Amino acid sequence: MIRRSPFTFAPWLLAGPGALFFFGLVILPLCLTVILSFHAYDHSKGIQDTFTLSHYAAVVTDEYYLSIFLRTLRISALTTLICAAIGVPEAYILSRMRDPWRSVFLLVIIGPLLVSVVVRAFGWSMLLGSQGILNQALHLLGLPSAKILYTETAIVIALVHVMLPFMVIPVWTALQKLDPMVEAAAWTLGASRFTALRRIVMPQVSLGVLSGSLIVFGLSASAFAVPALLGGRRLKMAATLVYDEYLQELNWPLGAAIAIIVLVANLCIMLAYNRMIEVRARRTLG
Amino acid sequence: MQRNGPIALAFHILVVTFVLAPLVIICLVAFTPENTLTLPTTGISLRWFKAVFAHPDFVTSFWNSIWLATISATLSVALAVPAALAISRYSFPGRDFLNALFLSPLIIPHLVLGVAFLRLFALIGVGGSFAWLVATHIIVVTPYVLRLVLAALSGLDRSAEQAARTLGAGEWTTFRRITAPMILPGITGGWLLAFINSFDELTMSIFVTSPATVTLPVRMYMYATESIDPMMAAVSALMIALTAVAMLVLDRTFGLDRILVGQR
Numbered sequence: 001m002i003r004r005s006p007f008t009f010a011p012w013l014l015a016g017p018g019a020l021f022f023f024g025l026v027i028l029p030l031c032l033t034v035i036l037s038f039h040a041y042d043h044s045k046g047i048q049d050t051f052t053l054s055h056y057a058a059v060v061t062d063e064y065y066l067s068i069f070l071r072t073l074r075i076s077a078l079t080t081l082i083c084a085a086i087g088v089p090e091a092y093i094l095s096r097m098r099d100p101w102r103s104v105f106l107l108v109i110i111g112p113l114l115v116s117v118v119v120r121a122f123g124w125s126m127l128l129g130s131q132g133i134l135n136q137a138l139h140l141l142g143l144p145s146a147k148i149l150y151t152e153t154a155i156v157i158a159l160v161h162v163m164l165p166f167m168v169i170p171v172w173t174a175l176q177k178l179d180p181m182v183e184a185a186a187w188t189l190g191a192s193r194f195t196a197l198r199r200i201v202m203p204q205v206s207l208g209v210l211s212g213s214l215i216v217f218g219l220s221a222s223a224f225a226v227p228a229l230l231g232g233r234r235l236k237m238a239a240t241l242v243y244d245e246y247l248q249e250l251n252w253p254l255g256a257a258i259a260i261i262v263l264v265a266n267l268c269i270m271l272a273y274n275r276m277i278e279v280r281a282r283r284t285l286g
Numbered sequence: 287m288q289r290n291g292p293i294a295l296a297f298h299i300l301v302v303t304f305v306l307a308p309l310v311i312i313c314l315v316a317f318t319p320e321n322t323l324t325l326p327t328t329g330i331s332l333r334w335f336k337a338v339f340a341h342p343d344f345v346t347s348f349w350n351s352i353w354l355a356t357i358s359a360t361l362s363v364a365l366a367v368p369a370a371l372a373i374s375r376y377s378f379p380g381r382d383f384l385n386a387l388f389l390s391p392l393i394i395p396h397l398v399l400g401v402a403f404l405r406l407f408a409l410i411g412v413g414g415s416f417a418w419l420v421a422t423h424i425i426v427v428t429p430y431v432l433r434l435v436l437a438a439l440s441g442l443d444r445s446a447e448q449a450a451r452t453l454g455a456g457e458w459t460t461f462r463r464i465t466a467p468m469i470l471p472g473i474t475g476g477w478l479l480a481f482i483n484s485f486d487e488l489t490m491s492i493f494v495t496s497p498a499t500v501t502l503p504v505r506m507y508m509y510a511t512e513s514i515d516p517m518m519a520a521v522s523a524l525m526i527a528l529t530a531v532a533m534l535v536l537d538r539t540f541g542l543d544r545i546l547v548g549q550r
Contacts, residue, residue: 093295117488122506126311133325246401
C-alpha cells in the first residue's frame with residue numbers, strides 16, 4: 001500500500017543518508033574510473049593528464065588482449081552450457097522429490113553458494129593437481145595421470161561448480177509455479193513421458209533456464225578467484241588481466257579500460273535479463 | 287506426484303557428489319598428519335589446525351574479517367531499513383532510481399567495484415584504512431539486506447500499525463513496537479546474509495585492503511598463490527564449518543531456501 005499524500009520530506013529523510021552514501025561510493029568512483037581509462041600512461045612517468053583513446057584501441061586491436069577476451073567468452077559460454085545441462089535436470093529431479101529429501105538436497109545444491117569461492121577453488125586445485133586426489137585414484141587404477149590443473153578444463157570445472165546454484169535457483173522457481181497435475185494430465189491423454197517433458201515442462205521452465213544462463217554467463221565472464229587459482233600465471237581471463245594491469249604492471253588506465261569493457265558487457269547482459277523478466281510479468285498479467 | 291526413476295536418481299547422486307567433492311576433500315585433508323596435501327591414511331592429526339592458530343597472519347586476518355563483517359553488516363542494516371521503509375511506503379520522484387541505485391552493486395562485477403574504489407581512494411588519499419574498507423563492504427552487502435527487508439515489509443499486514451496509530455501511538459513508537467518486531471526475521475536474515483557475504487568477499491577486497499587490513503579470504507588467496515600445504519586445507523575447513531553454522535542459524539531464523547531462492 002503506497003501512501004499518496006501531499007509532498008512530504010519523510011522518504012528523503014529515510015533514504016537520504018543511504019542515497020548519498022551510494023552516490024559517493026558507487027556512481028562517483030565509476031565515473032572516475034571511466035575518466036581514468038582515457039588518461040594517457042607513460043611507463044616511467046605514470047598516469048598523464050592528457051587524454052587518449054589508445055587503451056581502448058590497444059584492447060580491441062592487440063592479439064594478446066583479444067585472445068584473452070576470446071578465452072573469457074569461450075570459457076563463460078562453455079560453463080553456461082554445462083550448467084544448463086546439469087542444473088535443469090537436477091532442478092527437475094529435486095522438484096519431484098518428497099520432503100524431507102527435497103529440502104535437504106536443495107540445501108546441498110545451493111548451500112555452497114555461501115562458502116567462500118577461495119575455499120571452493122582451493123578444493124578443486126587439490127582434486128585436480130598433478131599429485132591430486134584424482135591422479136592418485138587414476139594411479140591406483142593403473143591409468144596414466146591426467147594434467148588438468150592450470151588448463152581451461154580446470155577453470156570450466158570449478159566455474160561450473162561455483163555457478164551451478166545460479167542455474168538451479170531460477171529453474172527451481174519456475175518449476176514451483178508449474179502445477180504437477182498438468183504433466184499428469186498429459187500422460188493420461190496418452191503423451192509419452194518424453195513428449196510431456198518437451199511439450200508441457202520445457203516451455204514453462206525455458207524462461208528460468210534463460211535467466212539462469214544470463215546470470216551464469218555474466219558472473220563467469222567477470223570471475224576472478226577461479227581463473228587466478230586454477231588457471232595459473234599463463235591462462236588469463238578478463239578479471240585476472242585487470243588485476244595484473246592494476247597491481248603488477250601498474251598501468252591503471254589500461255586496467256580501467258578493460259574493467260569498463262567488462263562492466264558494459266555485464267550491464268548489457270543484465271538489461272537483457274530485466275527486459276525478459278518484464279516481458280514475462282506482462283505475459284502473466286495478460 | 288511421480289517418483290524419480292533410477293536414471294534420474296543416479297544422475298542426482300553424481301551431481302551431489304560433484305557439488306560436495308571439493309568441500310569433503312578439504313575437510314578430510316585438513317586432518318592429515320603429513321606435510322603434503324594427502325588424505326589422512328595413517329592417522330588423524332590436528333597439527334595443521336594448531337599451525338593455523340599459531341600463524342599470526344591468519345589470526346590477525348581472521349579477526350579483521352570478523353570485525354569487518356560485523357560492523358559492515360550492522361551499518362548496512364542501519365542504512366537499508368529506513369531506505370526500505372521509504373521505498374515501500376512512499377511514492378516520490380526518483381523512487382525507482384533509488385531502488386536501482388541501492389541494488390546496483392548486485393549487477394556491477396566486484397572486480398569493477400574494486401578498481402573503482404582503488405581510484406577513488408588514491409585520489410582522496412585514504413587508501414588502506416579500515417574505515418574505508420568497511421564503507422566498501424557496506425556497499426557490497428546492502429543490496430542483500432534491502433531485498434530481504436523489502437520482502438518482509440511487502441508481506442506485512444498494515445492493520446496492526448493502523449490500530450497502534452488509532453490508539454494514539456506516534457510514528458516512532460509504532461515503528462519500534464509494531465513494525466520492527468514484525469520485520470525482525472527479515473532484518474536478522476539480512477544481517478546474517480550480509481555478514482557471510484562480507485566475510486567471504488575476495489575480488490573487491492583484494493584491491494582495497496592494505497597489509498594491515500588484509501581479510502581472511504585475501505590472506506588465503508595470497509597464501510595459496512605462494513605455497514600449498516595442508517594449513518590452507520585447515521583454514522578452509524574452518525571456514526566451511528563457520529559457514530555451515532551460519533547456514534543453520536539462517537535456516538532456523540528465516541528459512542534458507544526462502545533467502546536464497548526467494549523473492550525474485
